Structures are given as C-alpha cells and as structure tokens.
Amino acid sequence: MPRINYKQVTFLSNILIFSHMHDMRVIAPTVCYVFNLRHPKSSEKLGLIKVINTLKTIKKLAVIVIDALGISTWSKAKKQTPTLNQIEKNHSTIIKSVMKSITPVNFATMLTGASPEKHKITDRTMTLKKETIFDVMREHGMSSATAARAQSSLAILISPQADHPGIAESNSDTEVTQIAVSKLMEEHNLRARIWPV
Secondary structure (H helix, E strand, C coil): CCCCCHHHHHHHHHHHHHHCCEEHHHHHHHHHHHCCCCCCCCCCCCCCHHHHHHHCCCCCEECCCCCCCCHHHHHHCHHHCHHHHHHHHHCCCCEECCCCCCHHHHHHHHHHCCCHHHHCCCCCCCCCCCCCHHHHHHHCCCCCEEEEECCCHHHHHHHHHCCEEEEECCCCHHHHHHHHHHHHHCCCCCCEECCCC
8 A cells, every 4th residue: 555645645735725715816707796797808717606696686885905904914903803803704705916916916906807917017007908897887887986095006096997986185094984985875886996994
C-alpha cells in the first residue's frame, strides 16, 4: 500500500479551499442577476447563487464599499462595528480583491466583472471603457447613483459612469451619508450605491 504524504494532502486541501474563494469579478454579474439582467459583456465569472437567491425579490440595492477594509483590519475593530457584525451574522461571503490590490483597480473590476488585464484600469484618473453594471441597468430602463467623497477613486473613476452621481464637495463622511440617504429616498427604478464610509 502506498504511503500518504500528509504535507501533500494539506497542500491539496488548501488549493481546493482557495479555489472556492470569490474575487471582485463576481460583483457585477451578481448585481445584474439579482435584477434578472444580463451581466456586462466583459464579465469573467458567474454571480453568487446564494446571494442572488437571497436578494432576487428586492427592488433597490445599495452596494456599500468601505475602502481598505480587509478581514484582518475588521477583525481588530469588531468592537467598533456592531452594524457590520450584525450584517455578517445574517449574510456574509468573503470576496477577495484582485491584484493589484488598490482601489481603482478593484472598483473597475467590481463594476465590469473583468480582470485588471481586461479593463486596463491602473489609476483613478483613467477612463473606464468597458461596459459596466450601470450601462446594463440603463439599457433596461433602470438608473444608478453614487455617493462619494470628492477626492475619492469612486468620485473620480466611477461616479461619471452613474446616472445620478453624488459628490461630497466637503470631502466629509457626513456629507457622503447625507447624499447616500437622499439618493436612497429618490424614486429611481434602481440605485446602486457604492461609497466609502
């Protein structure tokens, strides 16, 4: 009988676990499938079925992005994040960043479903030329909005793509929150909100 190399077994199981982790490319198709829309043409992944099934009856969706909040940072700050902790308890999926792990690259991936090699965004001052979630929504008579700090990657790179960009000129969290709440209250078919808190 052949001997089992346990180091190899552990390594293989880590590969299997790692291969089931999702990256930012699942955001665009997931959001589109929640609303029974096709995904952007450059999407490379399928949507997250568990999330799609949970959200498929909603009429509005807010996607909240807290820039630079990784699992290690959050685990150190859990005492200060009761709302996030409650959301995690009810619904959570770990989604890892794509590399290069910087905000403009990951925002572009989230909006298009495309890898950095496909969307080519490396800097927030670049123009996103691939089809986005916002384009697909617009094609189906839906609208999108953002709420962002004026100097953020969201304001500079992503908000120009939205139907109703909300820019906090004061660059303050308070103004971003006010804009986000007002956008949520407006009567559009759909509002996709992405903002750093």
